[in-house]
Amino acid sequence: MRICTLTVLTTLLLGTCIFAHAQQTTPMSVEVFPFELEDKSAGAGIIPPDEHDRRYLSESAQVAKDMLARSGRFTVIDAPASDVQAAAPHGLRNCSGCEGKIAKQHGASLALLGVVTRVNRTEHTMFIRILDAETGKPVSVGFTDLRMGANYAWPRSVKWLMTNRILR
Known part of the structure; x- marks a missing residue:
């Protein structure tokens, strides 16, 4: 009887682990x-975002x-x-x-926004x-104020945040 119980428990444990x-x-x-x-810089409103800004924002999302x-x-x-x-x-x-609502409409479980x-x-x-996307509650949040580099550094900031805050 003891071997049978042990076998059943082992089978249940293994099945639970696999599931x-x-x-x-x-x-x-x-x-x-x-x-x-x-843009919170002194030039905001005077100097509009240019092709470099758009490029590095796009590269950041791609990273x-x-x-x-x-x-x-x-x-x-x-x-x-x-x-x-x-x-x-x-x-x-x-x-x-x-x-979150938009992502849910597109069939996604989660929504990622980067600013x-x-x-x-x-x-x-x-x-x-x-x-x-279902509840609208944060699953993961990351913030960095590395403050190093102009717009060309934005993708590096994404990499740092994803590695050290979001995907840990």
């Missing part, structure tokens, strides 16, 4: 929205997408720009978490937030 492992390896879908620039996909924990969904503009004409950072705040032409801060 738990299967659940952990199922990638979650995450919609990565275009990164946004919040986040690549790192999420490489982690094996996420399936990345791209956000259609028209949907974002229609839902949040003044930026997702100003819509109180509406990116670069330009302090001046050579310093910036960065904020990345991942929301649960």
Whole structure:
């Protein structure tokens, strides 16, 4: 009787471990929205974002997408720009978490928003937030004020945040 009980318990434990492992390896879908620039520099309103700013914002979003996909924990969904503009004409950072609702409409479980705040032409801060699309609650949040480098450094800030805050 004792061997039978031990066999049953071992089988249940093994089955539970296999089920738990299967659940952990199922990638979650995450919609990565275009990164946004919040310009707080003295030139804000005088010097509009240029092609370099747009390029480095795009590269920053791509770094986040690549790192999420490489982690094996996420399936990345791209956000259609028209949907974002229609839902949040003044930026997702100003819509109180509406990116979660948009991601849910696109079938994603999570929503990632990245915001670069330009302090001046050579310093910036960065904020990345991942929301649960169902509840709108934060799943992961990262902020850095590395403040090193102009717009060409934004993708490096994303890499640091993803490595040290978001994907830990």
